[in-house]
Amino acid sequence: MSRWNILVIPKRLIRYVLFALALIAVLAVYHSYPLGIYTISLVNQEIIYDIMLDPGHGGIDPGAIGAGDIYEKHYVLDIVLQMADVLSSHGLKVGLTRDTDRDVSHLVSEGTRHRRDLLGRFKLMNQAHLGMSVHANATKDQGESGAIVFYMKDQYIDHIYAQIVLEELEKVQVLNEPRPLPRSTLLLPKAKPPVLLVEIGFMSNPTDLQKLGDPMFRTNVAHALCAGILRFMDWRDSEQSEFSH
Numbered sequence: 244m245s246r247w248n249i250l251v252i253p254k255r256l257i258r259y260v261l262f263a264l265a266l267i268a269v270l271a272v273y274h275s276y277p278l279g280i281y282t283i284s285l286v287n288q289e290i291i292y293d294i295m296l297d298p299g300h301g302g303i304d305p306g307a308i309g310a311g312d313i314y315e316k317h318y319v320l321d322i323v324l325q326m327a328d329v330l331s332s333h334g335l336k337v338g339l340t341r342d343t344d345r346d347v348s349h350l351v352s353e354g355t356r357h358r359r360d361l362l363g364r365f366k367l368m369n370q371a372h373l374g375m376s377v378h379a380n381a382t383k384d385q386g387e388s389g390a391i392v393f394y395m396k397d398q399y400i401d402h403i404y405a406q407i408v409l410e411e412l413e414k415v416q417v418l419n420e421p422r423p424l425p426r427s428t429l430l431l432p433k434a435k436p437p438v439l440l441v442e443i444g445f446m447s448n449p450t451d452l453q454k455l456g457d458p459m460f461r462t463n464v465a466h467a468l469c470a471g472i473l474r475f476m477d478w479r480d481s482e483q484s485e486f487s488h
């Protein structure tokens with residue numbers, strides 16, 4: 244045994260300790276990310292749908308409530324069911340997070356009902372190549388009105404998707420925000436595929452509420468959102484074929 248060996252052992256030990264510390268750091272970061280544990284279960288999740296449509300809320304959760312006890316959950320479901328028809332007629336495989344008046348909290352076993360519902364929708368979004376969550380807004384300021392399109396911050400593709408959908412939506416509804424809004428705090432846009440969250444108007448604004456109550460307006464919104472989705476898909480296809488040349 245030489246002195247050399249005595250030096251080698253501590254060196255190796257240090258390496259083990261550093262490796263263990265690095266591993267602990269990585270695991271700590273991974274678990275502090277709120278979706279960490281759910282991301283693991285999504286690794287092998289199959290992509291089944293061309294697009295997943297999510298009518299917000301449902302069941303026990305009415306969403307925004309307009310004057311006269313009018314619920315967001317009913318209007319957004321009506322719009323999304325119409326969208327599903329339009330997109331299916333274009334040959335797309337359409338998934339829905341719900342097609343009746345219920346929530347999807349049964350898909351996840353842990354957390355509060357609200358959290359389980361949101362994560363259930365998130366799980367379903369990850370089974371598609373594209374997604375859209377449709378909502379109607381509400382705020383204390385009755386003067387606020389119009390549509391807002393949210394997309395995942397710093398995602399180039401999502402931004403293009405949002406811009407195209409906003410352009411189509413503007414043809415049938417006044418905009419609250421002239422540009423799509425980047426967000427990093429909303430859960431559904433964090434899903435693997437590009438997912439937009441579209442607020443189609445304010446239930447708290449009398450004019451918007453009146454519009455939302457008109458079945459023709461809801462049909463127009465459904466068609467506009469579909470036009471945006473189809474335009475974006477065309478753009479994405481052309482981009483992909485450019486890359487393959």
Ligand SMILES: [Zn+2]
Nearest residue numbers: 299306378379
């Ligand atoms: Zn909502």
